[in-house]
Amino acid sequence: MTMIEVSGLTKRYGPDTVVDDLSFTVEAGQVTGFLGPNGAGKTTTMRMIVGLATPDGGSVKIHGRRYADFPVPLTEVGALLDAGAVHGGRKAYDHLLALAASNGLPRSRVGEVLARTGMSAAAGKRAGEFSLGMRQRLGIAAALLGDPRVLIFDEPVNGLDPEGIRWVRELMRSLAAEGRAVLVSSHLMSEMAQTADHLVVVGRGRLIADTSVSELMNAAGGGTVHVRVNDPGTLALRLSAAGATVREGLESVLVVSGMTAGDVGKLAAYHGLVLSELAPQRASLEDAFMALTKDSVEFQGVAA
Amino acid sequence: MSRAIVAEWIKLRSLRSTWYTLACLFVVGLGITTLASNSAREAYADAGAGWDPTAHSLTAYIVAQLIIGVLGTLVVTSEFATGLMRTTLTVTPRRHRVLAAKVAIAAAVAVVAGQVLMVAAFLIGQPLIDRQGVPNAGLGDPGVLRAVLAGGLYLALIALLAVGLGTIMRATAGALVTLVGIIFLVPALAGLFPSWMKGMLDFWPTIGGAAALATVPNPDFPHPWWNLAGLGLGVAGVLAVAFVLLRRRDV
Numbered sequence: 001m002t003m004i005e006v007s008g009l010t011k012r013y014g015p016d017t018v019v020d021d022l023s024f025t026v027e028a029g030q031v032t033g034f035l036g037p038n039g040a041g042k043t044t045t046m047r048m049i050v051g052l053a054t055p056d057g058g059s060v061k062i063h064g065r066r067y068a069d070f071p072v073p074l075t076e077v078g079a080l081l082d083a084g085a086v087h088g089g090r091k092a093y094d095h096l097l098a099l100a101a102s103n104g105l106p107r108s109r110v111g112e113v114l115a116r117t118g119m120s121a122a123a124g125k126r127a128g129e130f131s132l133g134m135r136q137r138l139g140i141a142a143a144l145l146g147d148p149r150v151l152i153f154d155e156p157v158n159g160l161d162p163e164g165i166r167w168v169r170e171l172m173r174s175l176a177a178e179g180r181a182v183l184v185s186s187h188l189m190s191e192m193a194q195t196a197d198h199l200v201v202v203g204r205g206r207l208i209a210d211t212s213v214s215e216l217m218n219a220a221g222g223g224t225v226h227v228r229v230n231d232p233g234t235l236a237l238r239l240s241a242a243g244a245t246v247r248e249g250l251e252s253v254l255v256v257s258g259m260t261a262g263d264v265g266k267l268a269a270y271h272g273l274v275l276s277e278l279a280p281q282r283a284s285l286e287d288a289f290m291a292l293t294k295d296s297v298e299f300q301g302v303a304a
Numbered sequence: 305m306s307r308a309i310v311a312e313w314i315k316l317r318s319l320r321s322t323w324y325t326l327a328c329l330f331v332v333g334l335g336i337t338t339l340a341s342n343s344a345r346e347a348y349a350d351a352g353a354g355w356d357p358t359a360h361s362l363t364a365y366i367v368a369q370l371i372i373g374v375l376g377t378l379v380v381t382s383e384f385a386t387g388l389m390r391t392t393l394t395v396t397p398r399r400h401r402v403l404a405a406k407v408a409i410a411a412a413v414a415v416v417a418g419q420v421l422m423v424a425a426f427l428i429g430q431p432l433i434d435r436q437g438v439p440n441a442g443l444g445d446p447g448v449l450r451a452v453l454a455g456g457l458y459l460a461l462i463a464l465l466a467v468g469l470g471t472i473m474r475a476t477a478g479a480l481v482t483l484v485g486i487i488f489l490v491p492a493l494a495g496l497f498p499s500w501m502k503g504m505l506d507f508w509p510t511i512g513g514a515a516a517l518a519t520v521p522n523p524d525f526p527h528p529w530w531n532l533a534g535l536g537l538g539v540a541g542v543l544a545v546a547f548v549l550l551r552r553r554d555v
Contacts, residue, residue: 047554053555101307102311
């Protein structure tokens with residue numbers, strides 16, 4: 001079921017078009033990764049979804065309606081756009097209580113979301129004393145207050161330690177397993193590879209790919225085989241003759257593409273060469289992502 | 305709407321700065337009242353027939369309006385400064401409700417705090433004036449209760465002006481500098497303005513707008529409640545601009 005429908009969304013700041021005719025959908029029951037380099041327009045798009053910024057063109061429908069038309073928005077959409085968006089002098093409990101009250105939610109919800117995010121012990125502490133990880137948890141707790149069907153998280157693992165990252169990842173998975181639509185932005189492909197079912201890739205405000213994780217992997221190519229052998233020169237010659245592409249890797253490893261590991265092994269055995277290592281390498285999602293977005297990175301480093 | 309008001313009240317009461325600001329309001333306000341009342345003899349000698357013991361004990365309003373203005377400003381700008389405004393407007397996308405609730409809460413707190421301060425200033429000031437052998441007033445004397453009541457209303461209007469300025473400026477410093485300019489700088493420079501601008505000063509804070517805080521008629525302002533109403537109209541205008549800007553701007 002389509003929960004978020006973004007169509008033709010456009011946003012300009014002065015001469016810059018930050019989001020450019022962007023269309024995609026977010027489905028229930030899965031984690032949709034919203035991926036792109038810094039400055040690609042991810043945050044601006046999310047702010048337009050919840051009505052914080054007004055689009056210059058296009059529209060966003062959530063469950064068929066405009067966000068601003070929801071009488072009780074917290075029960076429809078939970079959003080964590082900026083973990084820093086709390087008053088440092090206010091206790092976590094009071095922060096959540098004010099948010100719950102603004103939507104007429106019962107006070108008991110505050111205790112429930114604090115428990116789900118592991119924040120019960122910190123309820124009486126002021127948000128200013130929190131680590132970044134705790135602030136992320138508080139933001140996630142706020143998003144869960146109304147038990148919404150749609151969740152939107154902007155870079156939720158930014159600045160978290162490995163334990164925190166794993167916790168967020170598992171939470172996203174379990175929220176999707178409960179049938180909710182989860183939209184998570186990130187500029188890290190590796191992170192999304194482990195969390196998302198579906199990927200929406202943007203660069204310079206435009207849609208680059210709208211695809212599943214496995215499709216993107218396939219599109220990135222079949223991968224390579226790393227070979228260590230007693231006579232690299234001969235093997236390289238034989239492999240090239242058989243149609244594979246060979247280049248020299250680090251520490252005299254041969255990097256072979258265009259041939260499976262099994263075929264490389266057979267060829268070596270046929271020619272009586274001794275292999276000490278034969279390792280197929282999966283194409284990394286990171287490479288696929290870099291290849292997709294290399295034209296749309298805003299500030300590219302210059303190789304020395 | 306009532307949900308938004310409950311939320312704003314939770315937000316205001318759960319910040320220590322709210323209570324510090326209110327404590328400051330009373331310490332400074334009543335401190336100035338004490339100082340002013342203790343120097344009543346000189347003031348009486350200067351004033352002669354125009355001596356107004358009620359107005360004299362209410363002079364603390366001049367500084368109290370700045371502190372209550374800080375409170376009004378913070379109701380809005382503390383959310384912009386911390387980014388909380390983004391969360392607030394996400395959970396309440398009908399933005400006018402947020403500002404209306406902030407106006408209601410700021411008005412309620414300011415009218416109570418301002419009224420209590422003005423009554424306390426009068427009750428503390430009059431015995432001190434009496435102790436110096438200077439003529440003083442009682443709450444039941446003609447015009448006294450009205451003047452004290454006007455003091456509380458005036459302070460509440462200044463708090464609402466600050467809410468409006470905070471929404472328009474979105475920054476604590478900018479809003480407070482503007483407020484100081486309005487309540488202190490313009491009155492201090494009033495003599496420099498061309499005559500066509502002087503009409504506005506009849507309703508300006510600290511000048512005509514505060515004329516109702518007296519019991520002795522001021523020949524410049526024969527109907528001081530009209531001046532206070534004019535101030536209220538000006539504040540309403542500033543708030544109207546604030547409502548429009550909050551609805552239109554991206555956060």
